Amino acid sequence: MKIVRIDAEADDITYGTVEPEGIRLYHGSPFFLWERSETVLPITEVKLLSPVIPTKVIAVGRNYVDHAAELGSKVPDTPAIFLKPPTTVIGPMAPIRIPRGVGEVHHEAELAIVMGRVTRNVKEEDVASHILGYTAANDVTARDLQRSDVQWTRAKGFDSFCPLGPAIDTEFDPSAGNDITCTVNGELRQSGTTADMVFGVAEIVSFVSAVMTLLPGDVILTGTPAGVGPITDGDRVEVAIEGIGVLLNPVVEM
Numbered sequence: 299m300k301i302v303r304i305d306a307e308a309d310d311i312t313y314g315t316v317e318p319e320g321i322r323l324y325h326g327s328p329f330f331l332w333e334r335s336e337t338v339l340p341i342t343e344v345k346l347l348s349p350v351i352p353t354k355v356i357a358v359g360r361n362y363v364d365h366a367a368e369l370g371s372k373v374p375d376t377p378a379i380f381l382k383p384p385t386t387v388i389g390p391m392a393p394i395r396i397p398r399g400v401g402e403v404h405h406e407a408e409l410a411i412v413m414g415r416v417t418r419n420v421k422e423e424d425v426a427s428h429i430l431g432y433t434a435a436n437d438v439t440a441r442d443l444q445r446s447d448v449q450w451t452r453a454k455g456f457d458s459f460c461p462l463g464p465a466i467d468t469e470f471d472p473s474a475g476n477d478i479t480c481t482v483n484g485e486l487r488q489s490g491t492t493a494d495m496v497f498g499v500a501e502i503v504s505f506v507s508a509v510m511t512l513l514p515g516d517v518i519l520t521g522t523p524a525g526v527g528p529i530t531d532g533d534r535v536e537v538a539i540e541g542i543g544v545l546l547n548p549v550v551e552m
């Protein structure tokens with residue numbers, strides 16, 4: 299099942315699933331009172347929003363060997379986690395807004411885990427039943443600030459620096475080695491597969507859940523392959539994950 303969140307009419311935000319004829323609307327949410335309706339809207343009539351509103355976004359740094367190398371870093375012994383505030387989250391087609399004067403800003407194509415239920419101290423072998431599904435993410439990063447600041451909060455935390463979407467795929471298998479790419483204005487910048495991750499999904503979720511309680515809808519970004527690079531005003535950035543879809547966002551400097 300592919301779950302989307304849509305703005306069907308003004309002030310009427312709801313969830314749906316992607317079907318051959320269009321988007322089927324659901325009452326409630328995939329986390330609470332999920333109930334199929336008879337209404338199917340043509341895809342051209344719906345505006346997609348970020349597929350989830352997380353209470354927090356956790357991200358894993360340097361989780362691909364080739365990306366750690368391009369930053370001149372080593373792969374850590376345990377997952378190197380940091381937080382992005384929920385106000386970084388935007389949906390497909392929403393602009394990534396780069397504040398003037400922050401220096402170079404980079405795209406980072408990533409597989410995102412969407413949690414399905416309250417998760418605390420979960421064992422690796424029990425992780426799967428706690429996950430709702432997977433979506434695509436762009437861990438937008440102000441690279442100059444990341445280098446100059448001790449903490450990464452500013453570099454990773456600007457509003458709009460976490461595009462998510464287009465859909466949550468509940469059947470996605472991250473161990474299958476699906477392609478992850480990032481394209482800017484049609485030019486391929488990043489290319490890897492989910493099988494290249496140093497720490498896998500079960501290890502990451504178990505590790506994070508030993509630190510903080512994960513709530514339904516919380517999102518974990520699993521790191522980016524090599525090829526990160528700058529995005530600037532007027533660019534169109536596409537993160538594509540085989541089986542999930544394409545997350546497209548324009549870039550504006552303001």
Ligand code: ZN
Pocket residue numbers: 357358359406408437519521522
């Ligand atoms: Zn990242």
